[in-house]
Amino acid sequence: MSRLNSAGQALGQPGLHLTAMELFNENGKVVRTNAVALPVQVFDCTSKPTPVTQLELDWLPPDTTYGRRRYSFRDKTWIENSVVLMGQDRTSIHKPEYCLPGQGFKIDLREVVTIPIQQPHSYDLPVMKLTTSKTVHDRNRREIPLRGVYIYWFVADGKLATHHL
Helix, strand or coil, X not given: CCEECCCCCEECCCCCCEEEEEEXXXXXXXXXXXXXXXXXXXXXXXXXXXXXXXXXXXXXXXXXXXXXXXEECCCCCEEXXXXXXXXXXXXXXXXXXXXXXXXXXXXXXXXXXXEXXXXXXXXXXXXXXXXXXXXXXXXXXXXXXXXXXEEECEEECCEEECCCC
């Protein structure tokens, strides 16, 4: 039995695992009590949950579920893992090409690449890879160049896509 949203579109099963856990905004307020389950241990990183921004909470539908975790390496580099799971309101589905420029990032390169996945079975995962840059200022007003790599894909009912449909 498929569920229909208000636009009459069938909603499939999520391609993610959910868990009962508190998610906080940047002010430390609990904003969700369920989250997309993300691993605590990846490589030799330390990890910690990271907040959902108030801007995201204001812009995305209230039935959106998030998963957030920062994985930090010993050399001070880090990976920010951010998952957005739509609810019945499909307006949470968007390409990062919309929100990254809104955060001041310039998209320097856009390319489709594949990531080899070994478990639970072997396959190549097609993803969209964005290479970005922006300049921020430190406390002494010195310019600090930031570069980022954003990798994303869309999942629903066993289907994978680099672009949302």
